Amino acid sequence: MPHRIVHMLRARGTGRRPVMLAIAGDSAAGKTTLTRGLVECLGEDRMTAVCVDDYHRFDRRERQGKPFTALHPDCNYIEIMEQHLQLLAMGEPILKPVYDHGTGELVRPELIEPRDFVIVEGLLPLYSKMARACFDITVYLDPPEAQRTAWKVSRDTTKRGYTADQVMEEMRRREIESAAFIRPQRRHADIVVRFGSVSGRADPPQEPLSAELLLRPTVDHPDLAEVVHGADALHLKLLRDTDGRPVDALHVHGGVSGEEAEIVKKAIWERLDVETPFPASLGTLADGATSDPVAITQLLLLYHLINADRLRMAS
Template identity: 45%
Template sequence: MPRPIILGVVGDSAAGKTTLTRGLVRLLGEEHVTHVAADDYHRYDRKQRAERQITPLHPDCNYMDIMEQDFAHLREGRAVLKPVYQHKDGTFGAPVYVQPKQFTVIEGLLGYHTEALCDCFDVRVFLAPPEDLRRQWKVQRDCSRRGYSTDQVLEELDRREPDSEAFIRPQQRRADLVVSFQPGDRSDQAHLDAKIGLREGLTHPDLSPFVDDNGGLSLTERKHERSLWIPGDIDPARGAEIEEAIWDRMHFASHLRSERLGEFTVGTELHRSESLALAQVLILYHLATARAAVALGGEGSRTEHRRVPAAAAEQLSS
């Protein structure tokens, strides 16, 4: 049986990791996806962190060695006994036995902090929203779901800033896709622009036919990276056309096609974002491509991996 395909989604607290991955998990099928939160590998609970004056963003506050070991085991298709951190009260629960499925999605703060961790992932995504937007999201989330006051959240954000600068943001350089949702011409959450840095670690689909100056995509290139800009108010028909083109490039995953990409909730209300949908289908393209390459005998779809056997390459391109 082919090994699992591992997706990493890394970013600062409240950067949108869960919103991005929720749609992917729904599309891949929850029965086919193992979800792992890297926060479970915290070394200290909330009370202990306060006593030691350390934030969960600092590597010393996490069992980095156990994280490396467990993620490597998951990539190999081996089960792990995973710790459990409970955000609702900041304590640890009983460990759980985790068996990797076809896909494993790992999200957290420090997933790319070491080379050993990076080597575990087939696809590495980093979320980098503007800081003022991330702070807004964190206040909304922590006040509504985790029992904090606004002042407490803002104070904690300020306290964490040195560690964000030192340990979280530098991980961008190890990502394949750097996704930044940001306010555009319209300020509502359903129409955020998306800037996506496309790095050389993966071979990205060619979207140049959809670049135009009339509200479509824009694409700029510089050394080692292309930057894709998706306007938040892109015409839904144009967005659907681009999605269709990406789906056509992964005919081997046509069974995954769904109309539900781009969905997210605000409170109890369901919304849809074209820019979120396009970001998700790009990530899905890389997951499906990696899955096909591994199934056909290759190491994966990363550019540093050995090429898949000639017969397999022919099947992938046909």
């Protein structure tokens, strides 16, 4: 009955559709930190942030004795997650399921209405072809495992009431499913972000974070060769990714000076050629400190969000 679809599409009218950004990555990879800066920058009145880790098929009690962890796609309503991503991408509201991470129970769903920009962060937003079809820009967070472990232990022991041993045990339990379902999303990202200490060591935590951004030619990036030309702590290199595919790699050294960072950030912003004032409040970390490599990463994502929004308005 194709007539019914036409009937329904006509009745629906043509709403304005949001720009969709995915931020995928394993637990404690830095998704929330990256997202928070973008929301603060564009404002909550223009941006909707959605975490897709609530589509659990089973609650915590029901999962006991099941042969997989909450990471496994079979443990989640992946088809409903895909459907909700499609609806958001078409500017439609959703009634999103809610998992209470405190009690481990599935509770009353919540209404989510997409604004101009929708950031979808979580463990599996790029898991399937259908889910990926919903995004304008896709990001995978890929910190070195030692770095991610340090972050996860720090967060889960201070904010979630676990001991370090419990966190490590849970990470071991999840490793097979991380390798099977989370990490393969990396190859579908337009931008792969690798935050880590300069030395590659997770300790000492005082060491400033560096960022390595793999920029795939699946979206149009600003011309960064010009931007980093002559800079001391930023480099752009053409290289082959681990799978042999060509990428541009932007390296931002953790020791970049405030002045140089400022010049580079403004240069990226100028390439947007928009009247929106340069966003100052970027790069804030979970502990309140600020990081120029994080700020530059967020600025590049803002560039893509605003550019996609502008293209949409013009079309």
